[in-house]
Amino acid sequence: MSPIPLLTLRGITKSFPGVLANNHVDLDIYGGEVHALLGENGAGKSTLMKILYGFYRPDSGEVRLNDQPIHIQSPHDARQFRIGMVFQDFIQVPALTVAENITLFLPTLPFVLDHVSIIKRIEEVSGRYGLKVNPHAYVWQLSVGERQKVEVLKLLLADARVLIFDEPTRSLAPHEIEGLFQVFANLKRDGYALVFITHKMKEVLACADRITVLRHGKVAGTLKGSEANERSLIALMFGRQIEESPGRPSEKQSDGRKPLLELKGITTQTEGMAWGLKDIHLTIKPGEIVGVAGVSGNGQKELGDVVLGLEKCAAGVKYLHGEEATAWSVARIRASGVAFIPEDPLGMAAFPWLSVQENMAMANPRMYSKQGGLSMDWQAVRSDLQASLERLGFNIPPYYVPLGILSGGNIQRMILAREMAHHPKLIIAFYPTRGLDVQSANSARKVLTSSRDQGAGILLISEDLGELFSLSDRLVVMFQGRIVGTSTPQQVSINEVGYLMTGSKGETKQSE
Numbered sequence: 001m002s003p004i005p006l007l008t009l010r011g012i013t014k015s016f017p018g019v020l021a022n023n024h025v026d027l028d029i030y031g032g033e034v035h036a037l038l039g040e041n042g043a044g045k046s047t048l049m050k051i052l053y054g055f056y057r058p059d060s061g062e063v064r065l066n067d068q069p070i071h072i073q074s075p076h077d078a079r080q081f082r083i084g085m086v087f088q089d090f091i092q093v094p095a096l097t098v099a100e101n102i103t104l105f106l107p108t109l110p111f112v113l114d115h116v117s118i119i120k121r122i123e124e125v126s127g128r129y130g131l132k133v134n135p136h137a138y139v140w141q142l143s144v145g146e147r148q149k150v151e152v153l154k155l156l157l158a159d160a161r162v163l164i165f166d167e168p169t170r171s172l173a174p175h176e177i178e179g180l181f182q183v184f185a186n187l188k189r190d191g192y193a194l195v196f197i198t199h200k201m202k203e204v205l206a207c208a209d210r211i212t213v214l215r216h217g218k219v220a221g222t223l224k225g226s227e228a229n230e231r232s233l234i235a236l237m238f239g240r241q242i243e244e245s246p247g248r249p250s251e252k253q254s255d256g257r258k259p260l261l262e263l264k265g266i267t268t269q270t271e272g273m274a275w276g277l278k279d280i281h282l283t284i285k286p287g288e289i290v291g292v293a294g295v296s297g298n299g300q301k302e303l304g305d306v307v308l309g310l311e312k313c314a315a316g317v318k319y320l321h322g323e324e325a326t327a328w329s330v331a332r333i334r335a336s337g338v339a340f341i342p343e344d345p346l347g348m349a350a351f352p353w354l355s356v357q358e359n360m361a362m363a364n365p366r367m368y369s370k371q372g373g374l375s376m377d378w379q380a381v382r383s384d385l386q387a388s389l390e391r392l393g394f395n396i397p398p399y400y401v402p403l404g405i406l407s408g409g410n411i412q413r414m415i416l417a418r419e420m421a422h423h424p425k426l427i428i429a430f431y432p433t434r435g436l437d438v439q440s441a442n443s444a445r446k447v448l449t450s451s452r453d454q455g456a457g458i459l460l461i462s463e464d465l466g467e468l469f470s471l472s473d474r475l476v477v478m479f480q481g482r483i484v485g486t487s488t489p490q491q492v493s494i495n496e497v498g499y500l501m502t503g504s505k506g507e508t509k510q511s512e
């Protein structure tokens with residue numbers, strides 16, 4: 001890390017109608033460091049970096065490069081200042097090869113590089129930084145992880161020095177995430193400045209030299225990676241205030257009703273995982289939202305998978321709607337009225353190359369097949385989807401576009417509409433508002449609470465403690481595959497939950 005910052009941001013303020021996205025933000029970015037920008041959804045991370053990339057202009061504030069004030073009016077300017085950004089939803093041309101996609105992005109050069117030398121450059125750079133990808137492959141043939149490498153190669157070949165990654169791990173598999181952190185390390189070694197936007201604490205602790213936490217548009221603090229731990233980051237991300245929870249009219253409703261879901265002593269053995277679920281006892285009754293708090297990777301995914309039948313139980317019994325369902329298939333569980341909003345909609349619950357309406361049909365093949373499965377009732381698919389979208393208040397992308405080309409927010413909206421279309425009895429919702437704008441997030445929350453008020457049971461998994469506190473009737477906290485606390489949101493503070501999330505029992509006990 002060099003002693004003088006490469007980039008200095010001072011007093012950056014940016015508002016959108018009704019939202020102060022960035023509020024007097026100061027930030028220093030050095031060459032040779034991975035600087036993590038951490039914060040909940042909506043904290044203002046993307047906005048701040050889009051200002052640096054010339055996508056937005058700040059209302060006020062200053063950016064300096066090597067201590068000289070600069071004015072970044074457009075992404076074109078940013079690239080001239082050698083600032084590059086890998087977006088959450090990057091755009092590539094699927095019908096062109098890797099090399100062609102990269103060439104398209106390169107600035108007009110004084111001399112024309114021929115195809116052969118571009119391929120040679122790609123191979124050199126990809127070898128040096130661990131960005132292995134076949135330059136002759138067509139982009140449509142690549143996985144998300146490989147396409148991300150193409151994005152990084154584009155920036156490197158265009159001579160960027162500052163590389164901004166907006167939630168780059170969002171749709172990567174665990175081994176790809178490790179690979180990305182290795183790429184970070186390689187780039188850092190050569191003096192590149194890396195900004196890593198994420199809301200996942202574990203990832204930040206795994207790779208960041210410095211961490212700036214944004215909360216409600218402001219810098220809550222900057223820590224050295226070596227000095228940070230989950231607990232200090234939680235305190236910065238969520239603050240120490242106790243959130244007011246709105247009253248819940250449904251509170252009494254759940255009493256005396258037969259549970260929709262009962263897990264009794266569920267234990268799993270996940271291959272390659274340090275821990276599976278350990279002795280989980282959990283009940284969800286009609287008309288209640290049970291929120292699961294936890295740092296991601298502490299068994300939340302396995303919990304959802306067990307309920308949905310994707311993960312086998314090594315011990316314990318599962319009941320659905322009062323029936324023993326431990327060995328039920330996923331299809332049977334879904335047909336019994338269980339909906340699933342997954343953590344990674346594109347990777348887990350959708351077929352990117354199929355259209356929006358085909359995705360709807362694929363999730364409910366029995367419901368929509370005609371003539372013994374030989375054809376689909378597209379009319380019914382469309383009208384159910386339409387009705388669900390209207391209830392949710394979402395705008396609709398055309399039915400015929402492949403899901404994979406939609407933005408993250410639109411994919412999330414489609415999955416929500418698909419899963420809510422048939423009035424499910426039990427809903428397993430992973431981060432249901434992630435990637436949504438404020439309005440869509442509010443409608444999604446409203447749909448969950450009104451389903452609850454109409455008697456559905458909901459297992460809500462979220463890292464957004466504010467959301468968990470405001471929606472849940474009961475909260476459980478998961479740590480290392482166990483439920484380490486159960487309470488109502490009225491009886492605990494966000495802070496106490498934060499301590500439990502990091503495996504610590506209370507204020508007095510030190511972690512690590």
Ligand SMILES: Nc1ncnc2c1ncn2[C@@H]1O[C@H](COP(=O)(O)OP(=O)(O)O)[C@@H](O)[C@H]1O
Nearest residue numbers: 016019021040041042043044045046047437438
């Ligand atoms: N183009 C926009 N128009 C209106 N509001 C926006 C726009 N972009 C972001 N916002 C709002 O600004 C706030 C910060 O958003 P963002 O920077 O995307 O947060 P993060 O990346 O930390 O999740 C949010 O409330 C978001 O809804």
Ligand SMILES: [Mg+2]
Nearest residue numbers: 045046047166
């Ligand atoms: Mg963002």
